[in-house]
Amino acid sequence: MNRDVEKVLKKLEYGVYIVTMGRGQTGNAFTASWLTQVSSEPPLIALAVKNKHQSSRLITESGVFAVNLISEGQKEFAKTFYGPAESGYKKLDGITLTDTPTTGSPVLNGAAGYLDCKVINRLEVGNHILFIAEVVAAAINSDKNILTSTNSGLHYAG
Numbered sequence: 001m002n003r004d005v006e007k008v009l010k011k012l013e014y015g016v017y018i019v020t021m022g023r024g025q026t027g028n029a030f031t032a033s034w035l036t037q038v039s040s041e042p043p044l045i046a047l048a049v050k051n052k053h054q055s056s057r058l059i060t061e062s063g064v065f066a067v068n069l070i071s072e073g074q075k076e077f078a079k080t081f082y083g084p085a086e087s088g089y090k091k092l093d094g095i096t097l098t099d100t101p102t103t104g105s106p107v108l109n110g111a112a113g114y115l116d117c118k119v120i121n122r123l124e125v126g127n128h129i130l131f132i133a134e135v136v137a138a139a140i141n142s143d144k145n146i147l148t149s150t151n152s153g154l155h156y157a158g
Protein backbone atom coordinates (compact mmCIF):
# COMPACT_ATOMS: atom_id res chain seq x y z
CA MET A 1 0.00 0.00 0.00
CA ASN A 2 1.19 3.57 -0.76
CA ARG A 3 2.67 5.08 2.47
CA ASP A 4 0.52 8.25 2.37
CA VAL A 5 -2.59 6.17 1.86
CA GLU A 6 -1.60 3.93 4.78
CA LYS A 7 -0.82 6.92 7.05
CA VAL A 8 -4.12 8.68 6.40
CA LEU A 9 -6.19 5.49 6.60
CA LYS A 10 -4.70 4.91 10.07
CA LYS A 11 -6.29 8.21 11.21
CA LEU A 12 -9.81 6.89 10.67
CA GLU A 13 -11.61 6.16 13.92
CA TYR A 14 -13.25 2.79 14.59
CA GLY A 15 -14.95 0.91 17.37
CA VAL A 16 -13.06 -2.10 18.75
CA TYR A 17 -15.47 -5.04 19.02
CA ILE A 18 -15.28 -8.79 19.48
CA VAL A 19 -17.11 -10.80 16.86
CA THR A 20 -18.25 -14.28 17.96
CA MET A 21 -19.57 -17.14 15.87
CA GLY A 22 -20.25 -20.87 15.81
CA ARG A 23 -21.56 -22.99 18.64
CA GLY A 24 -20.53 -22.44 22.27
CA GLN A 25 -16.93 -23.25 23.20
CA THR A 26 -16.33 -24.83 19.77
CA GLY A 27 -17.04 -21.47 18.16
CA ASN A 28 -14.57 -18.67 17.62
CA ALA A 29 -14.02 -15.00 18.40
CA PHE A 30 -11.88 -12.24 16.95
CA THR A 31 -11.24 -8.58 17.63
CA ALA A 32 -12.83 -6.50 14.86
CA SER A 33 -12.82 -2.86 13.82
CA TRP A 34 -13.77 -2.77 10.17
CA LEU A 35 -17.47 -2.71 10.93
CA THR A 36 -20.16 -0.09 10.31
CA GLN A 37 -23.94 0.40 10.01
CA VAL A 38 -25.02 0.65 6.36
CA SER A 39 -28.85 0.77 6.52
CA SER A 40 -31.53 1.66 9.08
CA GLU A 41 -34.59 0.01 7.45
CA PRO A 42 -33.81 -2.81 7.73
CA PRO A 43 -30.94 -2.35 10.21
CA LEU A 44 -27.87 -3.62 8.35
CA ILE A 45 -24.18 -3.62 9.18
CA ALA A 46 -21.10 -4.42 7.08
CA LEU A 47 -18.15 -6.35 8.52
CA ALA A 48 -14.86 -6.97 6.70
CA VAL A 49 -13.07 -10.19 7.67
CA LYS A 50 -9.70 -11.11 6.17
CA ASN A 51 -10.15 -13.93 3.66
CA LYS A 52 -7.37 -16.01 5.33
CA HIS A 53 -8.91 -15.87 8.81
CA GLN A 54 -10.72 -18.94 10.04
CA SER A 55 -13.51 -16.54 11.09
CA SER A 56 -14.42 -15.67 7.49
CA ARG A 57 -14.90 -19.38 6.74
CA LEU A 58 -16.90 -19.95 9.93
CA ILE A 59 -19.23 -17.00 9.27
CA THR A 60 -19.71 -18.13 5.66
CA GLU A 61 -20.64 -21.62 6.89
CA SER A 62 -23.07 -20.60 9.64
CA GLY A 63 -24.51 -17.40 8.12
CA VAL A 64 -24.74 -15.79 11.56
CA PHE A 65 -22.47 -13.99 14.04
CA ALA A 66 -22.64 -11.63 17.00
CA VAL A 67 -20.87 -8.32 17.58
CA ASN A 68 -19.89 -7.96 21.26
CA LEU A 69 -19.55 -4.37 22.50
CA ILE A 70 -16.56 -3.85 24.77
CA SER A 71 -16.28 -1.04 27.32
CA GLU A 72 -13.46 1.50 27.44
CA GLY A 73 -11.83 -0.26 30.42
CA GLN A 74 -11.77 -3.69 28.73
CA LYS A 75 -8.75 -3.32 26.45
CA GLU A 76 -7.04 -6.41 27.90
CA PHE A 77 -10.22 -8.43 27.30
CA ALA A 78 -10.26 -7.34 23.62
CA LYS A 79 -6.60 -8.39 23.30
CA THR A 80 -7.49 -11.97 24.29
CA PHE A 81 -9.07 -12.53 20.91
CA TYR A 82 -6.57 -11.35 18.35
CA GLY A 83 -4.29 -14.32 18.63
CA PRO A 84 -2.61 -15.70 15.53
CA ALA A 85 -4.99 -17.35 13.13
CA GLU A 86 -2.57 -20.18 12.43
CA SER A 87 -2.27 -21.36 16.02
CA GLY A 88 -5.59 -23.23 15.94
CA TYR A 89 -6.03 -22.80 19.69
CA LYS A 90 -9.53 -22.49 21.03
CA LYS A 91 -9.99 -18.86 21.96
CA LEU A 92 -13.27 -19.50 23.75
CA ASP A 93 -11.90 -22.11 26.17
CA GLY A 94 -12.52 -20.87 29.71
CA ILE A 95 -14.66 -17.92 28.54
CA THR A 96 -18.21 -17.72 29.90
CA LEU A 97 -20.73 -17.57 27.05
CA THR A 98 -24.48 -17.34 26.52
CA ASP A 99 -26.20 -18.31 23.27
CA THR A 100 -28.44 -15.60 21.86
CA PRO A 101 -32.14 -16.57 21.75
CA THR A 102 -32.50 -15.48 18.10
CA THR A 103 -29.57 -16.97 16.12
CA GLY A 104 -27.91 -19.08 18.83
CA SER A 105 -24.55 -17.35 18.32
CA PRO A 106 -22.39 -17.38 21.45
CA VAL A 107 -21.96 -14.00 23.17
CA LEU A 108 -19.40 -13.11 25.83
CA ASN A 109 -20.87 -12.69 29.32
CA GLY A 110 -18.25 -10.03 29.99
CA ALA A 111 -19.37 -7.84 27.07
CA ALA A 112 -21.21 -4.52 27.48
CA GLY A 113 -23.85 -5.61 24.95
CA TYR A 114 -24.26 -7.30 21.60
CA LEU A 115 -25.75 -7.18 18.12
CA ASP A 116 -27.08 -10.50 16.87
CA CYS A 117 -26.56 -10.66 13.11
CA LYS A 118 -27.77 -12.72 10.15
CA VAL A 119 -25.73 -12.55 6.95
CA ILE A 120 -27.75 -11.44 3.90
CA ASN A 121 -24.90 -10.86 1.45
CA ARG A 122 -21.21 -11.75 1.06
CA LEU A 123 -18.77 -9.97 -1.23
CA GLU A 124 -15.12 -10.65 -1.93
CA VAL A 125 -13.36 -7.27 -1.61
CA GLY A 126 -9.56 -7.30 -2.04
CA ASN A 127 -8.03 -9.43 0.75
CA HIS A 128 -11.20 -9.30 2.87
CA ILE A 129 -14.70 -10.76 2.72
CA LEU A 130 -17.41 -8.17 3.31
CA PHE A 131 -20.40 -9.59 5.14
CA ILE A 132 -23.60 -7.54 5.01
CA ALA A 133 -25.80 -8.64 7.87
CA GLU A 134 -29.18 -7.78 9.32
CA VAL A 135 -29.20 -6.99 13.04
CA VAL A 136 -32.05 -9.26 14.14
CA ALA A 137 -31.73 -8.68 17.90
CA ALA A 138 -29.60 -6.68 20.33
CA ALA A 139 -29.03 -6.13 24.04
CA ILE A 140 -27.07 -3.67 26.16
CA ASN A 141 -26.10 -3.95 29.82
CA SER A 142 -23.69 -1.06 30.34
CA ASP A 143 -23.81 2.67 29.68
CA LYS A 144 -20.01 3.04 29.66
CA ASN A 145 -18.29 4.37 26.54
CA ILE A 146 -17.23 1.64 24.16
CA LEU A 147 -13.63 0.79 23.27
CA THR A 148 -12.42 2.65 20.18
CA SER A 149 -9.22 2.85 18.17
CA THR A 150 -8.54 6.26 19.77
CA ASN A 151 -9.15 5.41 23.44
CA SER A 152 -7.41 2.01 23.17
CA GLY A 153 -4.58 2.81 20.77
CA LEU A 154 -5.47 -0.46 18.99
CA HIS A 155 -5.44 -0.13 15.20
CA TYR A 156 -6.08 -2.69 12.50
CA ALA A 157 -4.18 -2.26 9.26
CA GLY A 158 -5.41 -5.42 7.54
Ligand SMILES: Cc1cc2nc3c(=O)[nH]c(=O)nc-3n(C[C@H](O)[C@H](O)[C@H](O)COP(=O)(O)O)c2cc1C
Pocket residue numbers: 016028029030031032033034035048049050053054055056081082083084085086154155156
Ligand atom coordinates in the same frame (compact mmCIF):
# COMPACT_ATOMS: atom_id res chain seq x y z
C1 LIG B 1 -7.96 -3.52 17.04
C2 LIG B 1 -8.02 -4.68 16.08
C3 LIG B 1 -9.04 -4.70 15.13
C4 LIG B 1 -9.13 -5.74 14.21
N1 LIG B 1 -10.10 -5.71 13.26
C5 LIG B 1 -10.19 -6.72 12.35
C6 LIG B 1 -11.20 -6.68 11.35
O1 LIG B 1 -12.06 -5.81 11.30
N2 LIG B 1 -11.22 -7.70 10.45
C7 LIG B 1 -10.32 -8.74 10.48
O2 LIG B 1 -10.40 -9.63 9.63
N3 LIG B 1 -9.35 -8.80 11.44
C8 LIG B 1 -9.27 -7.82 12.37
N4 LIG B 1 -8.31 -7.85 13.34
C9 LIG B 1 -7.38 -9.00 13.38
C10 LIG B 1 -8.02 -10.23 14.01
O3 LIG B 1 -8.56 -9.95 15.29
C11 LIG B 1 -6.96 -11.36 14.16
O4 LIG B 1 -6.30 -11.57 12.94
C12 LIG B 1 -7.57 -12.66 14.62
O5 LIG B 1 -6.53 -13.59 14.93
C13 LIG B 1 -8.48 -13.30 13.59
O6 LIG B 1 -9.10 -14.41 14.18
P1 LIG B 1 -9.16 -15.83 13.49
O7 LIG B 1 -7.81 -16.05 12.87
O8 LIG B 1 -9.42 -16.76 14.63
O9 LIG B 1 -10.24 -15.80 12.48
C14 LIG B 1 -8.19 -6.82 14.26
C15 LIG B 1 -7.18 -6.80 15.24
C16 LIG B 1 -7.09 -5.74 16.13
C17 LIG B 1 -6.00 -5.74 17.15
